[in-house]
Amino acid sequence: xxxxxxxxxxxxxxxxxxxxxxxxxxxxxxxxxxxxxxxxxxxxxxxxxxxxxxxxxxxxxxxxxxxxxxxxxxxxxxxxxxxxxxxxxxxxxxxxxxxxxxxxxxxxxxxxxxxxxxxxxxxxxxxxxxxxxxxxxxxxxxxxxxxxxxxxxxxxxxxxxxxxxxxxxxxxxxxxxxxxxxxxxxxxxxxxxxxxxxxxxxxxxxxxxxxxxxxxxxxxxxxxxxxxxxxxxxxxxxxxxxxxxxxxxxxxxxxxxxxxxxxxxxxxxxxxxxxxxxxxxxxxxxxxxxxxxxxxxxxxxxxxxxxxxxxxxxxxxxxxxxxxxxxxxxxxxxxxxxxxxxxxxxxxxxxxxxxxxxxxxxxxxxxxxxxxxxxxxxxxxxxxxxxxxxxxxxxxxxxxxxxxxxxxxxxxxxxxxxxxxxxxxxxxxxxxxxxxxxxxxxxxxxxxxxxxxxxxxxxxxxxxxxxxxxxxxxxxxxxxxxxxxxxxxxxxxxxxxxxxxxxxxxxxxxxxxxxxxx
Amino acid sequence: xxxxxxxxxxxxxxxxxxxxxxxxxxxxxxxxxxxxxxxxxxxxxxxxxxxxxxxxxxxxxxxxxxxxxxxxxxxxxxxxxxxxxxxxxxxxxxxxxxxxxxxxxxxxxxxxxxxxxxxxxxxxxxxxxxxxxxxxxxxxxxxxxxxxxxxxxxxxxxxxxxxxxxxxxxxxxxxxxxxxxxxxxxxxxxxxxxxxxxxxxx
Numbered sequence: 221x222x223x224x225x226x227x228x229x230x231x232x233x234x235x236x237x238x239x240x241x242x243x244x245x246x247x248x249x250x251x252x253x254x255x256x257x258x259x260x261x262x263x264x265x266x267x268x269x270x271x272x273x274x275x276x277x278x279x280x281x282x283x284x285x286x287x288x289x290x291x292x293x294x295x296x297x298x299x300x301x302x303x304x305x306x307x308x309x310x311x312x313x314x315x316x317x318x319x320x321x322x323x324x325x326x327x328x329x330x331x332x333x334x335x336x337x338x339x340x341x342x343x344x345x346x347x348x349x350x351x352x353x354x355x356x357x358x359x360x361x362x363x364x365x366x367x368x369x370x371x372x373x374x375x376x377x378x379x380x381x382x383x384x385x386x387x388x389x390x391x392x393x394x395x396x397x398x399x400x401x402x403x404x405x406x407x408x409x410x411x412x413x414x415x416x417x418x419x420x421x422x423x424x425x426x427x428x429x430x431x432x433x434x435x436x437x438x439x440x441x442x443x444x445x446x447x448x449x450x451x452x453x454x455x456x457x458x459x460x461x462x463x464x465x466x467x468x469x470x471x472x473x474x475x476x477x478x479x480x481x482x483x484x485x486x487x488x489x490x491x492x493x494x495x496x497x498x499x500x501x502x503x504x505x506x507x508x509x510x511x512x513x514x515x516x517x518x519x520x521x522x523x524x525x526x527x528x529x530x531x532x533x534x535x536x537x538x539x540x541x542x543x544x545x546x547x548x549x550x551x552x553x554x555x556x557x558x559x560x561x562x563x564x565x566x567x568x569x570x571x572x573x574x575x576x577x578x579x580x581x582x583x584x585x586x587x588x589x590x591x592x593x594x595x596x597x598x599x600x601x602x603x604x605x606x607x608x609x610x611x612x613x614x615x616x617x618x619x620x621x622x623x624x625x626x627x628x629x630x631x632x633x634x635x636x637x638x639x640x641x642x643x644x645x646x647x648x649x650x651x652x653x654x655x656x657x658x659x660x661x662x663x664x665x666x667x668x669x670x671x672x673x674x675x676x677x678x679x680x681x682x683x684x685x686x687x688x689x690x691x692x693x694x695x696x697x698x699x700x701x702x703x704x705x706x707x708x709x710x711x712x713x714x715x716x717x718x719x720x721x722x723x724x725x726x727x728x729x730x731x732x733x734x735x736x737x738x
Numbered sequence: 739x740x741x742x743x744x745x746x747x748x749x750x751x752x753x754x755x756x757x758x759x760x761x762x763x764x765x766x767x768x769x770x771x772x773x774x775x776x777x778x779x780x781x782x783x784x785x786x787x788x789x790x791x792x793x794x795x796x797x798x799x800x801x802x803x804x805x806x807x808x809x810x811x812x813x814x815x816x817x818x819x820x821x822x823x824x825x826x827x828x829x830x831x832x833x834x835x836x837x838x839x840x841x842x843x844x845x846x847x848x849x850x851x852x853x854x855x856x857x858x859x860x861x862x863x864x865x866x867x868x869x870x871x872x873x874x875x876x877x878x879x880x881x882x883x884x885x886x887x888x889x890x891x892x893x894x895x896x897x898x899x900x901x902x903x904x905x906x907x908x909x910x911x912x913x914x915x916x917x918x919x920x921x922x923x924x925x926x927x928x929x930x931x932x933x934x935x936x937x938x939x940x
Binding site: 638641642645647656660 | 785786813819823824879
């Protein structure tokens with residue numbers, strides 16, 4: 221069993237190594253070092269950092285009052301649905317949001333007339349709005365979970381000592397949030413730094429281009445491989461260093477089940493409760509508006525004459541890619557964790573750390589960087605128009621494996637802590653062991669699978685490099701519709717994708733809650 | 739015979755040393771103050787703690803080179819003896835020989851008054867009920883060496899009487915070599931052939 225795990229680790233590592241072979245200039249491709257002193261390069265790097273920093277800062281600041289409202293007023297109307305909406309907003313494919321934002325705030329947008337003649341969604345404002353929309357719900361959930369970790373005893377002591385609101389904030393609330401703030405900022409920064417679809421769709425010209433989009437443009441439009449390589453290395457150095465730094469700071473927990481089981485905490489006054497309700501309602505409205513903005517576009521379309529086949533094919537392609545990549549990722553993750561579990565059981569800590577790192581090493585390089593590396597390596601060897609989809613599936617699978625590992629690892633290690641001695645004592649064979657382990661892991665596997673489907677469904681970066689027009693995915697089709705101002709079709713396709721994702725989120729939350737209750 | 743001679747195990751970097759012999763079919767009670775190393779001895783025999791020196795032989799063959807899965811040992815831990823997500827019936831089947839007659843299992847369930855619990859999950863049982871279920875599985879497994887770590891700790895007086903009677907009867911009938919850690923003198927009297935008291939290392 222451990223041998224199968226080692227094989228899975230070797231396979232994943234081999235793909236990363238091959239991608240790096242492409243990046244280091246295999247087959248005579250060389251870095252374009254002159255680019256490093258070019259004004260265009262500097263503006264792209266600066267814009268990538270600026271938009272990511274501002275997006276992360278805004279998301280964190282705006283999330284704080286929302287998390288406080290949810291924490292101090294657990295009786296808010298439709299609270300659970302709001303938290304589900306937060307999950308959906310964070311994981312849904314960005315092209316849905318982009319369609320909604322264009323319908324709402326674009327040139328012909330529903331509320332654009334009220335925003336003044338100078339309003340322009342394209343460029344930094346649009347990118348910031350989209351990134352804040354996507355990451356604020358994540359920040360809300362992280363901060364809420366941190367607040368929920370404040371023990372009752374702290375609040376009781378504060379009440380005994382008659383601490384005022386400011387003292388409670390300074391002495392209890394802020395220390396609970398502070399430890400998680402830097403990792404949270406770093407994580408959102410990395411997400412925005414590696415964000416591709418948002419900048420591709422809403423970025424405008426060289427002044428609003430990030431490294432990811434510049435890589436895509438130099439490879440697909442200009443076919444300038446040295447420039448693509450230089451940009452990819454820059455992206456890897458910045459994003460990879462940030463990831464390694466974040467790893468040291470520790471991750472942010474956000475998918476924990478909302479708990480209102482705390483028995484005692486201060487009850488806000490009437491005015492504060494009204495403020496909480498206002499913040500809560502405004503945020504819910506802000507999250508819902510881009511989704512509701514899809515409706516007028518759909519109403520414009522004559523649904524009876526609508527060419528459903530045009531979106532049915534891409535929808536099936538997306539589902540198929542996601543299903544294969546998700547299943548493969550889950551199986552690979554399960555196998556990759558076997559050597560780690562074995563090393564931990566044997567008490568070999570260093571080896572366990574090595575296996576742990578190997579199982580999540582794919583996180584270091586962004587999807588675009590790995591795709592470009594492999595693309596450049598394979599281009600002279602293979603007909604990528606023919607084999608491209610195979611690599612779309614393969615790379616999607618390998619790049620979501622670390623998330624599957626992170627989902628399965630705690631449950632499997634808990635199983636080992638609780639039962640490994642018993643399993644060994646009972647001398648269970650492979651089949652008997654799986655019979656015992658599967659019921660324990662079933663919910664975790666289904667939950668992870670739903671998350672893997674969501675992650676793979678939304679991919680645009682890998683498809684933009686390896687995809688072919690014969691096998692268009694739903695997000696790429698939406699991008700095509702939105703790019704040619706066919707907002708009606710874009711809205712219908714977005715709604716379909718949204719419904720599929722909402723179903724997966726429901727599945728995810730349903731099984732996750734069951735797992736927590738078990 | 740189970741022959742343990744100058745067996746040394748490191749626990750928290752402190753060496754613990756054991757020397758004892760147990761004849762085939764004999765029931766030995768192991769007593770001693772908390773922290774003296776009773777559980778560590780059982781763990782070492784079962785293959786969950788590594789010996790750094792000494793000898794551990796069964797019927798003349800060393801067990802030290804064997805993994806936990808290869809040793810002829812069936813062990814009852816202090817806790818976590820049942821998989822919480824499986825039914826009692828499923829838990830009981832694990833590790834039992836396929837040739838075990840059904841009437842032997844039924845007799846055990848009846849003797850320990852747990853026959854009506856087969857469809858339940860361990861989380862639905864009391865501590866004493868869980869302990870009796872685990873005890874049945876441990877003793878009915880085909881392994882010749884049985885290690886019990888405080889097997890009757892959670893039982894009320896009536897259940898304790900049933901469990902001790904059944905344990906001795908079953909172990910003797912199957913010629914099991916049984917080592918049992920206990921703090922209770924009455925367990926020693928009712929189950930064991932003899933007892934040893936482990937001393938804290940000097």
